[in-house]
Amino acid sequence: MALEVCVKAAVGAPDVLGDCPFSQRVLLTLEEKNQPYKIHLINLSNKPQWFLDIDPQGKVPVLKIDDKWVPDSDIIVTILDDKYPDPSLKTPPHFASVGSNIFSTFVSFLKSKDSNDGTEKALLVELQALDDHLKSHDDPFIAGERVTAADLSLAPTLHHLEVALHHFKSWSVPGSLPRVNDYMKALFSLDSFEKTKTEEKYVIAGWAPKVNP
Numbered sequence: 300m301a302l303e304v305c306v307k308a309a310v311g312a313p314d315v316l317g318d319c320p321f322s323q324r325v326l327l328t329l330e331e332k333n334q335p336y337k338i339h340l341i342n343l344s345n346k347p348q349w350f351l352d353i354d355p356q357g358k359v360p361v362l363k364i365d366d367k368w369v370p371d372s373d374i375i376v377t378i379l380d381d382k383y384p385d386p387s388l389k390t391p392p393h394f395a396s397v398g399s400n401i402f403s404t405f406v407s408f409l410k411s412k413d414s415n416d417g418t419e420k421a422l423l424v425e426l427q428a429l430d431d432h433l434k435s436h437d438d439p440f441i442a443g444e445r446v447t448a449a450d451l452s453l454a455p456t457l458h459h460l461e462v463a464l465h466h467f468k469s470w471s472v473p474g475s476l477p478r479v480n481d482y483m484k485a486l487f488s489l490d491s492f493e494k495t496k497t498e499e500k501y502v503i504a505g506w507a508p509k510v511n512p
Contacts, residue, residue: 301335303363305350308340309501316340318497318505320402320455321372322360327451328376330491332383376448390447397432397441397449401425402456409463409510419470426472426479433478439485446489454486462502467510 306322309315316322317340329336341350346357353368354361361368362375364382369375380388404425408418438444441453461483464470472479486492497505 301337303337303339305339305341305359305361307359308342310504312501313340313342315501316497318502319359320459323455323495324372324452325360325362325375326495327454327491328379328388330494331388331446332379334383388448390442390449394442395449398429398453405460409467426476430476430478433482450486454492457483457486458496459502462499463506466503
């Protein structure tokens with residue numbers, strides 16, 4: 300029996316997968332686990348009542364598993380890894396926080412209207428830390444040669460970073476961070492990523508009201 304997952308529909312295109320990185324994180328996990336699933340696309344600007352009935356907070360993603368609807372991508376991916384342990388996606392604890400501040404620093408820089416407010420520098424510090432970690436071994440992913448949960452969390456973040464910063468700020472990850480650039484190529488070439496990524500125009504449409512409210 301296929302699992303069911305509620306994810307964001309694209310802004311202006313309710314029948315197309317939207318730009319929520321947390322939704323993609325869950326879809327990536329399901330793909331890497333080779334678990335069949337049924338998607339419910341939720342228009343967050345006009346949420347259906349049945350969705351609010353199962354999740355009064357009205358947030359995505361929400362996964363139906365064992366006849367229960369479970370919100371929150373952190374909780375969902377943990378449950379999936381425990382219930383479907385092969386292949387394991389657990390990130391070793393000492394690597395679990397690698398890159399964990401990139402999303403918040405990316406968003407701050409993206410929304411910034413002041414080039415001297417330090418938000419770009421803060422993002423570069425986090426990306427440099429990721430680059431340094433990746434230089435510490437010869438494998439392509441955070442914990443080695445295999446993809447783990449940390450990679451599946453960072454993949455949507457880095458996709459949004461690449462697309463949104465290029466569009467809104469003509470900014471890209473510097474060439475002085477070669478391992479980060481290689482890492483992004485490795486993530487974006489995963490079959491699971493190709494199947495679950497949001498089209499660039501919908502990533503841009505999703506961020507536009509946040510960048511220019």
